[in-house]
Amino acid sequence: MEKEKVPQDKGNLTQNNLKELVYATDENGNYTTALSTGWEPKTIALSNSIEEINERIAEARQQVENGEVSPICYFMEVNKMDLTILSSYVGLWKWRVKRHFKPAVFAKLNDKTLQKYADAFGISIAELKNSKTI
Incomplete structure (x- = not known):
């Protein structure tokens, strides 16, 4: 050009x-x-992407509130991560991270594991555990 x-x-x-x-x-x-x-086409594409991200965040928030998934899913979306990226940040296998998406499993996680997630998301363990911060 x-x-x-x-x-x-x-x-x-x-x-x-x-x-x-x-x-x-x-x-x-x-x-x-x-x-x-x-550039108008780039602006449209970027706006569409941001809108899709916001929809995924809202859906994850609703799922956490309904007790369907753990807060890890919500914070993963907020931080624009996917399962592969999150598992590499926390140093765990993908299947283990995916297992931690279950509220019952999440509730039993020790502080060492929770700290890995909190560090990856840039929040405290208390914020990770407290679904009211979502």
């Missing part, structure tokens, strides 16, 4: 007066950098 044609559409970045660094070609055809305030 030519430097003069770098999109300057209103997007998520314009709300905070931010600009994104992009690569473009100058008048000689050489690559250079340019600043862009946004």
Whole structure:
């Protein structure tokens, strides 16, 4: 894309007066950098992704409140993690982490294991255990 044609559409970045660094070609055809305030298709895709994430967080919150899953599921969604990422952060096999999604199993976890989850989520054990913080 030519430097003069770098999109300057209103997007998520314009709300905070931010600009994104992009690569473009100058008048000689050489690559250079340019600043862009946004590009409509990218803004739409990003908005859709954020909306989907928020829906997943709300669903996880409801499942915790209904006693269907443990708070680990909720905090995993809030932190935009999946099972593979979370298991690597806490140093446990995926099947064990998935087992901890069960409220009955979660209730029996020791503080050492809970601390691993709390550290991964950047919260305290008390916040992890207290579903009212959700």
